[in-house]
Amino acid sequence: MSSKPFIILGQQIPEGKRTVLDLEVAKLHTRTTVKVPVIIERSHQLGPVVLLLAGIHGDETNGVGIIREIINQKINSPVAGTIICIPVFNIFGYLFQTREFPDGRDLNRMFPGSLNGSLASQFAYQFTKEIAPFVDYVIDFHTGGAERDNIAQIRCSKEDQKGLELAKVFNPPMIVYSNNISKSLRDTVRKMGKSILVFEGGKSKELNASIINEGVNGTKNVLIHLGLIEGEITVRKTPIYIKNSKWLRASYSGMFKIMITNGSFVRKKEVLGIIQDPFGEFKKKVYAPFDAHIFCINKTPIVNKGDALFHLSIEE
Structure with missing residues (x-):
């Protein structure tokens, strides 16, 4: 069964071929044009259009590594439908x-951006008008910001039943209930009637082999489930659902020593870390306030009073 014509970024994409287009962002002050590569693999058969996108934050390199590995393993070559890869969205x-x-x-x-707004707003507008309308599903890859290290997880809204089902298929270690944030890509795509999963894993400025492996395997599961590629869905274990959560913050400033492993289940009063000064004069233990799963740890060596240290589940 032949597919109908598929046009994106003003170009018709041929069946059964790899096509690389450029989303033009702007010019540098040197007049050099900055372009975002958009890699499209379209099969000969009808099927959904899935967008795999990373690097919306330029220093979140784990997501870039995930899509790079997906392309390297040819997981983005569909037997039905179309797979679009944008490994580096925020090229700047x-x-x-x-x-x-x-x-x-x-x-x-x-x-969704603005035609005549700031540079970032204009770029968001280009995506919203020229790419988003032509896709059915999006997987958006992120990491924790700065030194905040996320356990591999999918974030989606508890009202999004279709998204939760896809998250379960992805089979990450944890599924975190997270409300849509106004003016985010996820919020905009959802309002357009599309399904989107947000993957979080690791921290910025790293290439974590374990996180990349989780992202690749989960994406492969989703693509198999949607019928784009062949294979068997890999279920390693039942994901832990984080329905409510809070940040445990530092009560003191000082050098921060972590005493537990990310992803652990901890009991009330268990020592999670130690804050100490560089002069050997004080040492303050950080205790778990209640039984909880740890799904993000701030791995900075120096903390200030009030800094977020551990992201904890609130167990029902």
Whole structure:
């Protein structure tokens, strides 16, 4: 069964071939054009269009590594439908290894964007108008910001039953209930009637082999489930659902020593870490306030009073 014509970024994508298009962002002050590569693999058979996107924050390189590995293993070659890969979305931030766009804005708070707004807003607008309408599913890969290290997880809204089912198919270690954030890519895509999963894993400025493996395997599961590629879904274990959560913050400033492993289940009063000064004069233990799963740890060596240290589940 032949597919109907598929046109994106103003070009018709041929069946059964790999097509690389460029989403033009802007020009540098040197007049060099900055382009975002968009890699499209379209089969000869009808099927959904899935977008795999990473690097919306330029320093979140684990997501870039996941899509790179998906392409390397040819997982993005569908037997039905179309798979679009954007390994580096915020090309500016990736070049300079920063979270933000050159105008200082967080690209993931600029959607759906504006034709005549800031540089980040114009780029968000291009995506919203020229790519988002033509996809059915999106997997958006992220990491924790700065030194915050996330256990591999899928984030989705508890009202999004279709998203929760896909999250279960992805089979991450944890599924975290997370409300849509206004002006985020997820919020915009959901309002357009599309299904989106947000993957979080590791921290910025790293390539974590374990996190990349989780992202690749989970994406493969989803693509098999949707009928885009062949294979068997791999279920390693039942994901832990984090329905409510809170951050445990530092009560003191000092050097921070972590005493537990990310992803652990801890009991009330268990020692999670130690805050101490560099002069050997005080040592303060950080205790678990209740039984909880740990799904994010701030791995910075120096903390200030009030800094977020551990992201904890609130067990029912």
